[in-house]
Amino acid sequence: MYQDIMKISASHEWLILESETIGIVGITDYAQDLLGDVVYIELPKIGQHVSAKQSIGVIESAKAASDLYSPVSGEILAVNDDLNADPGLVNRAPHSEAWLFKIHLSDLTELATLQSAAEYQVLIGK
Amino acid sequence: MSKTPLYDCHLQQQAKMVDFCGWDLPIHYGSQLKEHQSVRLDAGVFDVSHMTITDIHGPDARAYLRYILSNDVAKLEQHPMGKALYSALLNESGGIIDDLIVYRCANAYRLITNAATLQKVHAWLTLKSQAFNIRLQPRADLAILAVQGPNAIAKVAALKPHLATALCVLKSFASLNDQDWQFARTGYTGEMGLEILLPANEAACFWQALMAIGVSPCGLAARDTLRLEAGLNLYGHDMDESVSPLECNIVFAVDLRDVTRQFIGKDAYLALKASARQRHQIGLSLASGGILREGQKIFDGEKEIGVITSGTFSPSLKYSIALARVQAPVTKPFVEIRGARLAVQTTAIPFINATLKGC
Structure with a gap:
């Protein structure tokens, strides 16, 4: 389930590099399980410049609201509009169809602050 | 645990x-x-x-319950044994110590109270029982x-x-x-x-x-x-000791018909009822823009007038619903979610009506 190409933040977002400077971001299966049924998602705006670890949106499950963070700094290139109509996709396919946004990384050194999939699985005890 | x-x-x-x-x-x-x-x-x-669950035994059980409960267990006698009544347990200020169901059973009355209030309710039931010949039996x-x-x-x-x-x-x-x-x-x-x-x-x-x-x-x-x-209150959220039954839509749980019946909290209840001081419970719904949650503030124009006491995503309606307590009825309320003020609809309570049919 956790792929070797994923880099994962301490706040449970995964990032997969699509090219040297463009990454796709989502939340981990572990995070979706903690949240429970997701019912509403507020994503950042296309063109928005975001900083790593800054709250840039919200994921609301039936039980609570959680901030959404970006694992890296950069400019938002695309967001997954499918999630507006079907937020539960995050529960069903957190590592694939329920990607959240694409980001153009502005500081590649931040990648070193993220964990490998193997390290992350140790962290969550899986 | x-x-x-x-x-x-x-x-x-x-x-x-x-x-x-x-x-x-x-x-x-x-x-x-x-x-x-x-x-x-x-x-x-x-x-x-x-x-x-607490069973109440003894010759004074009926008189005791008529004194400590806002609803009147006497009316259970019009029904077959086993009939239940929803009631509040009020303090002297008319605030709600707990909400409960009381059953009239063959040998006793049976109270079902909340888990969150276990200790304070037991202490209250015991304290108020001193003048009565009753026995409380936890089940x-x-x-x-x-x-x-x-x-x-x-x-x-x-x-x-x-x-x-x-x-x-x-x-x-x-x-x-x-x-x-x-x-x-x-x-x-x-x-x-x-x-x-x-x-x-x-x-x-x-x-x-x-x-x-x-x-x-x-x-x-x-x-x-x-x-x-279903528009049902949750103790500790939509009601607590600072809230009167007048302020959370449970006036049906306060029985004033027997004017000779003196019950704890009655005077405070009547005084609040006669005043214009009481707050109001309203239903709210929000079709888009987030989920209504307990603690979010309600505004009438620029004026803060209340707070959401329970809010959630309604799985049946597919949008967010909430109960709120406000100082005055309001026609065009706003809710503050993450710093933004959103227009929110007032909605009848209950939010859904199930078709209740037997088997």
């Missing part, structure tokens, strides 16, 4: 467990939304054994299962064929006894259903039998969305 007699059953069914008022209880068994729908469309069962030997949904009664009847006819015609807030078991036509979901009080050592077996005929196990999370859609 306390465990109910069904603790092992929950673990076997991969429940996600949480600490609820010192009880280790299932929040869900995988998906709270599916559990919610199973109750609206078919039948689900909740372990509510954490709730407190930790009983478990409670709430089987709820349009097919709930038929499914229980299938497991209790000797009671099937009686269960199918049981009226709302009536109950029947079968040895140590009590079957009550009550619930907290707005659906048809039963709350079943049974010996703790028989609870796991009955739970498994319910599973075997397709009743879905449901956790606290679904219980909360179901009760909120």
Whole structure:
């Protein structure tokens, strides 16, 4: 389930590099399980410049609201509009169809602050 | 942490467990939304054994309850034995110490109170009993299962064929006894259903039998969305000791018809009723822009006028609903979510009306 190409933040977002400077971001299966049924998602705006670890949106499950963070700094290139109509996709396919946004990384050194999939699985005890 | 007699059953069914008022209880068994729908469309069962059962014995039990409860147990005498009444337990200021159900049974009255209020309610019941010849008997030997949904009664009847006819015609807030078991036509979901009080050592077996005929196990999370859609208050959220029954839509639980009856909190209740000071409970809904949650502030124009006391995503309606307490009725309220003010609709309570039919 956790792929070797994923880099994962301490706040449970995964990032997969699509090219040297463009990454796709989502939340981990572990995070979706903690949240429970997701019912509403507020994503950042296309063109928005975001900083790593800054709250840039919200994921609301039936039980609570959680901030959404970006694992890296950069400019938002695309967001997954499918999630507006079907937020539960995050529960069903957190590592694939329920990607959240694409980001153009502005500081590649931040990648070193993220964990490998193997390290992350140790962290969550899986 | 306390465990109910069904603790092992929950673990076997991969429940996600949480600490609820010192009880280790299932929040869900995988998906709270599916559990919610199973109750609206078919039948689900909740372990509510954490709730407190107290039997009240003694020659003064009736007089005692007429004094400590806002509702009047005397009217239970117009009904067959086993009839239930919803009531508040008020303090002298007219604030709500707890909300409860009281049953008139053959040898005693039976109170079912909240888990969150266990200690303070026990202390209050004891304190106020001094002038009365009564005895309080905690019933930790009983478990409670709430089987709820349009097919709930038929499914229980299938497991209790000797009671099937009686269960199918049981009226709302009536109950029947079968040895140590009590079957009550009550619930907290707005659906048809039963709350079943049974010996703790028989609870796991009955739970498994319910599973075997397709009743879905449901956790606290679904219980909360179901009760909120039905417009039912949750103690500690929509009501507490600073809130009068006038301020949370439960005036039906205050019986003033016998003008000679003196009950705790009556004077404060009447004074607030005659004043223009009381706050109001309103229903709200929000179609898009986020989820209404407890604690969010309500505005009338620029003026802050109240707060959401319970809010959630409604699985049945597919949008967010909430109960709020406001200082004055308001036609065009706004809610503040993450710093933004959003227009929110006022909505009738209950938010949904189930079609209640027997089996």
